[in-house]
Amino acid sequence: MDKLKMHSPNLVDANIEKIAALFPNCITESKDENGELKKAVDFDLLKQELSQVLVEGEQERYRLDWVGKKEAILTANAPIAKTLRPYHEESVNFDKTENLFIEGDNLEALKLLQENYLGKVKMIYIDPPYNTGNDFIYKDDFAESTDEFLERSNQVDEDGNCLVANTDSNGRFHSDWLSMMYSRLKLSRNLLKDDGLIFISIGDDEVENLRKICDEIFGSHNFCAKLIWNTEGNTDNQYKIKVNHEYILVFYKDKKFDEYAIGHVIDPNTPQDSNLRKGYADNNINKNNPENPPSIVELPIGFPCSENELFYEAKKLDEEFYKITQEEKFISDEIKEKYGLESKSGLPVKLDNMVVKNGKLVQPCRIYVGMANKNKLLEFIKNDNKEILDNDSPLSFYINSNAAVRYRKKVEKPRNILSVIRGLGMNRTEFVGDFFI
Template identity: 65%
Template sequence: MDKLKMHSPNLTDENVAKIRDLFPGCVTEAADETGKLRLVVDFDQLRQELSDHLVQGGQERYRLDWPGKREALATANAPIAKTFRPSRDDSLNFESTSNLFIQGDNLDALKIFQETYLGKVKMIFIDPPYNTGNDFIYEDDFSQGSEEFLIMSNQKDQSGNRLVANTDSNGRFHSDWLSMMYARLKLARNIMSADGVIFISIDDGEVGNLRKCCDEIFGADNLIANIIWQKKYTRANDARWFSDNHDHILCYAKQKIGMSLNLLPRNEAQLAAYSNPDGHSKGVWKATPLHAKSGTNATSFTFRNGIEWTPPTGTFRRFNDAALKRMDEDGEIWFGADGTQTPSRKSFLSEVKDGVSPVTIWPYDEVGHNHEASNELKSLDLGGLFNNPKPTRLIQRALVLATGSEDIVLDFFSGSGTTAQAVFQQNAIDGANRKFILVQLPEETESSSAARKEGFENIADLAMERVRRAGAKVLETSGHPEWKKDVGFRVLKIDTSNMQDVFYRPDEVSQVDLLTAIDNIKPDRTPEDLLFQVLGDWGVDLTLPIRRETIQGKTVFFVDNNALAACFDSGVTEELVKELAGHEPLRVVFRDNGFVSDAVKINVEQIFRQLSPATDIKSI
């Protein structure tokens, strides 16, 4: 019976395996510092494989570089021994919701997501620290190799401090910020779907560096747009140079070729441009020019009423003679109210696209502004408790463009939880069933802050309360008839692995230690804790419904009916194994030392081979 690895994947090993598949001669075995053999890449040989001329050594090339970049890449690929632990008390509609709120470090979360959400997230919207010199960034430790990182990740951080001030006096001011973003964006790209899109909000200070960073991670050809969002509607006359009224939103696709964005619905002003003054049978229309800026035909055309039309100087005909004749005969040419004006084509609303293409400037009256975001929080009795929140309409615009029903939306710098409220509101409008995943570090609120005075000790707790209140408010609206009204969220908290240290470094165990290492699971962990680590390790959706049953006196979890069956109790008998096999689950997992005897443990695979041969069997 195979064991689950119980840690996030080692992306370096996976990348080496991919290179070996393509270039077997470029991967060889070498001994590491401990003498253990492992696969390594012969980079000199790989460079030669990828070049049509003799490679002599390093050369200057066009790229963004900074101190710490290689370390950031290494730590993005390194595995961690951490897990999600469910928190039912913090959750809302734990059993039925499809939404997730992850409390913990977003780098850890993205690593744990690599199995479960690989290629599944349709849209990411993040509002990271802008690196203004006054905000905080994550303090990542890039000093260890993969094995050390895996071991150290299973030990609690005694200080609990993961954020540090990044003042502009720091000698690595831009470098530290870029390292933070680079590692997270590398992991985020992995979990984006093939047609996935990421929106990143940023200001002028780091937009140049962020764009070069994203060009490297996503590919410059996959830049969709640099959107300008008008975040303020008033002018700051006390500004020294210019009144800062905008932010940037960089939009990248995982693979732009083959994907497309949705159209935006026409607003009232755009619809008002259509009318039907002549009662045409095709319905409302608006007049559009018959000429175009490019073409080859600039000759005149005479209509049935005798009016001769010639494209204006420097322009060309949009239609040939046959098309103009057909439109003229069908009453699709407009000559003005008196019938003598310059002819135009009647563009019927019934024949044009069901919406309009987005533009790269998003004005505040369409997508909201900073003051509107503050007022939204006030309406939830949370005014003044968050710094620089985003308006929900801004994220709703991204949702309309990039997502449809059932799509997963991720925000791993979730802050005040605006993305969750935006998903609730847009689902209520169009009846879709988008699902969100928010990730927020439980950063302590300042002791003198308004949030602390209201009883919120950390930002994650405050954000969860915002999501609860926002969901309740959206439920007050009637909403679309197909709206499923899922305004809940399942809270999962990142913690060290459920497995004892001996599980990850058995080579360091002495005979004396064996007496105290009877169980490889930490004593403070519950069966449901174990279940969620198994779900993450096996790549099973973390929001699937979970049913708990007692079978032959043992607790058994059934995930999404028969997607997975798990029993972590001790004393598992052959009769229980046979009964579980009768359910024919896709996957089944037991504790390695949970069987009543070694004979039962040995017979498990044989029993399932006879009664449920398609079941994948694992142990922890």
């Protein structure tokens, strides 16, 4: 029988091997506490290898520092002499289930998952203490015995895990919280697949600090979103300002795989009759702003219309109209009123009578409008008013019943993820430091 390993992998040794592969000249030998030779890193030489200028001692740089940061890194990398033990009597369908539920200190659990789940987890959700001054955090100190720790902290959670109160009178109020989070997030990143995502709930008290340590651990370029969770609650009570939202920070393991990481999700609050649920996007071409200055486009005979018959009379304009709108790069409300144009922003100016019969234009009609997708419209017209492709998706244009020009694009995998989450209740989690993987 294979012997059961009674400790998690030594991540320090693994990291040293990676550095050795890149910079073998930066690896030296040192003796551990038992007098055995171990590989070590010459950090001064490594700093020079990674710098284009002469390195002389500690350099200032943009980063977040706190008391205990180095210890947090050591804590994350240090192995533990523990293993996971199955509980058959408390399990359901133990031999065939594909689910795993772990009870215990989450830092220890994350360490024990490193060997079998390294780079295999698609999504991690973390609901840690928000560090409001009224909650507890884990105090990671594996050098102490359990009795010593309990005597000092006098706190355990419902699973017997060691906790300490983190009140705002604590001189290391933020530092203790940051150290707890740093080591756990560092281990969590190791578990994610290349197209994996991590979601972290947080409140106002530590959202900025959490963003900074996530930028450091995951890389600021791998930031995905800061979702705002609009929580429910009793709105009858009076507050100076009632805070009815929390945050969920989202980071990629590697943003290169964002298409596979996020997937195609439609916000549950999207109306059932939305075009997104029907598999296409349908929008007006009109973009009346200086970024999209108006120009003339001629809609040819045969241009499609959603109505069987339609007539819209042309507008009489002078040179002053074109001069002003070209200088301002949009059609202002004042100009619309002066020339008797429609106030609706979505309607282009018709320079010729728009006449539709049997669902198609029967004579050319020039329109004067600013649009963001003018080139696509011209491509559609050049293609004899037939469907074209836009990023492999079918795209067509048409005139609607209001005489506006619209485009319709088929979307096989619609996506509508909003940064504000509504209608999902409120956070009622009562555990300390929940890690759902």
